[in-house]
Amino acid sequence: MELWYKPKFVNQIFENEEIHGYxxxxxxxxxxxxxxxxxxxxxxxxxxxxxxxxxxxxxPHIGMALCRTEDEFLKVCEKEFVPKFRDPICSYSQFRIYKMHLDSAKELTEDGTTIK
Known part of the structure; x- marks a missing residue:
């Protein structure tokens, strides 16, 4: 029996929008x-x-900014946002927009490494 899951709008990642074997x-x-x-x-x-x-x-599509455990991720979420990258490309009232690539996450961690 072939097991598959068909997620929507991920044809760039999964051929024919299918994930096999689960x-x-x-x-x-x-x-x-x-x-x-x-x-x-x-x-x-x-x-x-x-x-x-x-x-x-x-x-290849998301980058190296992966937290390996839920506990690591929750610790990241608890931290206050302090931008450590370039100036915002736009700001208004209570929000700012920053442009960066997900692979830049290593620059955002305190010790310059990604969380693994």
Missing amino acids: EDLKVTIYFASNSVMYFLRIVFSMKERGATDIDAALA
């Missing part, structure tokens, strides 16, 4: 609003040999 798959990506760090939660009831490697497929 039963009851749920993929959730949480982004911290105070940084570009994210946490990837993958839940399934069964995984076949040769299943799609979801981490590897997403890595």
Whole structure:
């Protein structure tokens, strides 16, 4: 039996918008609003040999700003946002817009490394 999950609008990442080899798959990506760090939660009831490697497929598109555990991610979320990158490209009232690439996350951590 072939197990597959068909997420919408991810054809750039997963060919034919399909993830193979999982039963009851749920993929959730949480982004911290105070940084570009994210946490990837993958839940399934069964995984076949040769299943799609979801981490590897997403890595080139999301970058290296991955928190490996939920606890690490929650610690990132608790921190106050202090921009450590260039000036905002736009600001108004209570918000500012910054432009950066997700691979720049290593510059946002206190010790200059990514959280792993």
